[in-house]
Amino acid sequence: MKELKFIDLKQCILDDNGHVADEVRELARQKKFFLWNIMSSPGAGKTTFILDVIRRLKGEFRIGVIEGDIESTVDAQKMQALDVPTVQLRIGGDCHLDAAMIKKALENLPLDELNIVIIENIGNLVCPAEFDLGANLPSMLLSVPEGDDKALKYPLMFSVCKALIVTKIDCLPLFDFDMEALKINTRRLNDDLQIFPVSAKTGEGMDEFIAMLKQLIANNLQLL
Ligand SMILES: Nc1nc2c(ncn2[C@@H]2O[C@H](COP(=O)(O)OP(=O)(O)O)[C@@H](O)[C@H]2O)c(=O)[nH]1
Ligand SMILES: [Mg+2]
Incomplete structure (x- = not known):
């Protein structure tokens, strides 16, 4: 009987992505910018x-933005209105960003002038978690209306992130959202995950998050 050849294409794709992610990491190191990947489901509140x-x-940092969207430039235009260099990646049908897309986007940003590059990933709690983008800070948003059980349903996303921003906490009185249950479920998956409850609407929790972020950026830039 002839030999049966088996090629695990998904693993090949993820391996290739990992090599490009290493190139992105090296570029960030050389050019001295902090790369921050923000993931979430659609509408969780990433853009806000x-x-x-x-x-x-x-006032303190020079920031660039990479916007990933299936269609449209609505979010990118909001970033541009704040006068930050912005690259829109139109994905068409795909459901995630990969490292090659980030490499391409970075070629179109003035990296010598930037300290921070923020990536708004495609709204999706599944595929984006599988693709290492070479970011210094892989992070996610979970909004209160989505519920506290999402770590049980989308464990990989909660496992690969270093920061979990629980947003829309101004909505807590309207929903049966159990913050303690979320903490217990996430700790089982990822002991290092830092959790930040915030509201982009009222500003609650934002000072604490920004303080952590500034410290992390300073530590990272010092290491470069
Ligand atoms: N109440 C409340 N609404 C928010 C907050 N953050 C975002 N939103 C709203 O949630 C909706 C989706 O936000 P958007 O930033 O576009 O989410 P994205 O799709 O993840 O980028 C918009 O109507 C926002 O005004 C928040 O902290 N509190
Ligand atoms: Mg958005």
């Missing part, structure tokens, strides 16, 4: 949160 972060950090 990023805009607030940019307003708070703009």
Whole structure:
């Protein structure tokens, strides 16, 4: 009987992605910028949160943005309105960003002038978690209306992130969202995950998050 050849294409794709992610990491090291990947489901509040972060950090850091979207430039235009260099990646049908896309986007940003590059990933709690983008800070948003059980349903996303921003906490009185249950479920998956409850609407929790972020960026830039 002839030999049966088996090629695990998914593993090949992830391996290739890992090599490009290493190139992105090296580029960030050489050019001395902090790369921050923000993931979440659609509508969790990524754009609103990023805009607030940019307003708070703009005086101190030079920020660029990579916007991943299936279609449209609505979010990119909001970033551009804050006068930050922005690259829109139109994905078409795909459901995630990969490292090659980030490499391409970075070629179109003035990296010598930037300290921070923020990536707004495609709204999806599944595929983006599988693709290492070479980011210094892989992070996710979970909004209160989505529920506290998402770590049980999308464990990989909660496992690969270093920061979990629980947003829309101004909505807590309207939902049966159990913050303690979320903490217990996430700790089982990822002991290092730092959790930050915030509201981009009222600003609650944002000072604490920004303080952590500034410290992390300073530590990272010192190491470069
Ligand atoms: N109440 C409340 N609404 C928010 C907050 N953050 C975002 N939103 C709203 O949630 C919706 C989706 O936000 P958006 O930033 O576009 O989410 P994205 O799809 O993840 O980028 C918009 O109507 C926002 O105004 C928040 O902290 N509190
Ligand atoms: Mg958005």
